[in-house]
Amino acid sequence: MGLSDEKLMGRYAAGDLLAFRELYSRYEKRIYNFFLRRLGDPERAADLFQETFLRVHRNRHRFDSRQSFPAWFYTIANNLVRDELRMRRGIHFEAIEEEDSLPASSFATPEESRAMTEIREKVESALKMLPETQKEVLLLSRFEGLSHREIATITGRTEVAVRQLLYRALQNLRRQLSDV
Amino acid sequence: MFKTMDCKQTKELLVAHLGGDLSTRERRSLLAHLATCRACSDEKEGLEKVWRAMGNLPEAEVPKDLREATISHIEEVLEAEEAHLWGKLDWENWVPRPLAAVVAGVAMAFFSLWVLRGVTVLEQLSYEIILHFSALLTGILAGTFLLATGSLPGIGPRWQWASRIGLLSLGLTMLGTLFCPKMSLIEWWEMLPPGEFLLSFGQGVSHGAFGVIYAFLPFFLAVLMLGRKVKGDMLSNALSAGIIFLVLLLPAIYLQASPLSPAVVLSWSAGSTLGVITGALCGVGFYRVSSSFSVTRA
Numbered sequence: 001m002g003l004s005d006e007k008l009m010g011r012y013a014a015g016d017l018l019a020f021r022e023l024y025s026r027y028e029k030r031i032y033n034f035f036l037r038r039l040g041d042p043e044r045a046a047d048l049f050q051e052t053f054l055r056v057h058r059n060r061h062r063f064d065s066r067q068s069f070p071a072w073f074y075t076i077a078n079n080l081v082r083d084e085l086r087m088r089r090g091i092h093f094e095a096i097e098e099e100d101s102l103p104a105s106s107f108a109t110p111e112e113s114r115a116m117t118e119i120r121e122k123v124e125s126a127l128k129m130l131p132e133t134q135k136e137v138l139l140l141s142r143f144e145g146l147s148h149r150e151i152a153t154i155t156g157r158t159e160v161a162v163r164q165l166l167y168r169a170l171q172n173l174r175r176q177l178s179d180v
Numbered sequence: 181m182f183k184t185m186d187c188k189q190t191k192e193l194l195v196a197h198l199g200g201d202l203s204t205r206e207r208r209s210l211l212a213h214l215a216t217c218r219a220c221s222d223e224k225e226g227l228e229k230v231w232r233a234m235g236n237l238p239e240a241e242v243p244k245d246l247r248e249a250t251i252s253h254i255e256e257v258l259e260a261e262e263a264h265l266w267g268k269l270d271w272e273n274w275v276p277r278p279l280a281a282v283v284a285g286v287a288m289a290f291f292s293l294w295v296l297r298g299v300t301v302l303e304q305l306s307y308e309i310i311l312h313f314s315a316l317l318t319g320i321l322a323g324t325f326l327l328a329t330g331s332l333p334g335i336g337p338r339w340q341w342a343s344r345i346g347l348l349s350l351g352l353t354m355l356g357t358l359f360c361p362k363m364s365l366i367e368w369w370e371m372l373p374p375g376e377f378l379l380s381f382g383q384g385v386s387h388g389a390f391g392v393i394y395a396f397l398p399f400f401l402a403v404l405m406l407g408r409k410v411k412g413d414m415l416s417n418a419l420s421a422g423i424i425f426l427v428l429l430l431p432a433i434y435l436q437a438s439p440l441s442p443a444v445v446l447s448w449s450a451g452s453t454l455g456v457i458t459g460a461l462c463g464v465g466f467y468r469v470s471s472s473f474s475v476t477r478a
Contacts, residue, residue, distance in 0.1 A: 017258060024251065032242045046246050050253070057254050123233050141199045142234050148201050166195040173230045 391451020
């Protein structure tokens with residue numbers, strides 16, 4: 001369609017079903033993976049995925065087309081993750097396997113595939129070890145491609161704080177992945 | 181690790197560099213610093229390595245059932261809200277749907293009966309009984325569709341709108357029949373210049389052509405009036421509406437054509453089927469053209 005996310009959101013708020021479908025197709029994979037990486041739980045990722053689109057729908061008239069749509073959208077998603085993590089702190093949390101949801105590439109040779117799987121597992125476990133505040137900004141920056149200003153809006157921090165957290169997150173990862 | 185204040189500032193610029201979030205001025209100062217500072221240059225390489233390693237993480241596909249459930253749920257909510265705005269009265273909240281369906285069905289039956297009585301030879305009592313039965317059948321069919329599409333939770337919003345389009349088409353057809361200047365629609369058609377002309381190719385051709393117009397006009401109009409509501413998957417929705425319309429229309433065609441001959445019933449019905457398909461294609465075509473026009477303008 002070629003319309004910006006903000007224009008599509010405006011049309012969606014006016015009741016255009018096609019605009020909703022277009023926005024949905026632009027963000028479904030990104031947001032699903034965002035939840036998977038933040039929570040490591042496909043079932044809860046699916047729940048929050050649905051809840052995000054429902055909240056977007058309920059609040060669609062509040063969206064101001066002068067603001068960044070990704071920042072608005074990820075603020076909703078990020079708040080859901082924060083609520084979820086806050087709730088988890090109060091209950092026993094079981095480690096959840098992610099193998100089913102994150103398959104290895106089928107295009108590599110067996111050796112390459114093994115090596116890639118090894119690196120992937122190291123990165124995944126290193127990410128899990130990161131403090132939540134660092135993981136939050138790192139995932140928003142690395143995988144969602146958001147600017148530091150957008151991440152600052154989403155997380156309620158200053159841009160300088162976002163950059164400092166990102167730097168610390170990368171340093172932590174670097175230490176843990178020193179042999180990669 | 182960092183030797184000077186410049187190095188401390190550089191670490192912030194390095195993360196901005198990784199995310200492609202540097203201004204031209206910042207990039208220039210970063211490059212100038214890296215050219216003179218070995219420690220920061222090594223730091224940059226190390227961070228880039230980690231950044232690239234993170235790129236190896238594969239992306240999971242959204243499960244198909246999750247995608248469908250989310251889309252249909254949002255569309256359902258959107259449809260309900262639109263219906264609420266459209267109707268203003270919010271009747272669905274205070275009139276139970278089964279009751280609304282029964283009332284709609286009975287109303288449709290009386291309407292059919294009233295219209296169809298005009299095209300029957302009333303002195304043939306046995307035929308009148310058939311007429312009454314068929315008219316009631318039309319009403320029951322209409323009511324059943326409303327009931328099924330309105331109250332069964334498993335049926336999505338598209339079917340609801342498809343059935344509304346089908347019912348609207350039938351209503352328009354009945355209205356057209358009501359204003360027909362002759363008792364028998366098909367006889368009136370044969371007197372019109374195009375009908376008369378087509379008769380020279382055979383009765384089947386003329387009656388078939390009449391069937392096309394008979395179904396196409398109301399169905400196309402109905403798609404134009406309500407099609408906006410179901411444009412998510414437009415062609416299949418329009419064809420679903422067409423099937424509903426045909427199911428509702430066939431008893432009416434049978435009633436109006438059966439006194440003539442089975443061949444008339446057949447050619448009229450076949451023509452109407454073609455008319456519905458053409459109406460669906462034209463309706464979808466109209467929306468696609470008008471939608472691409474509005475997108476281009478935007």
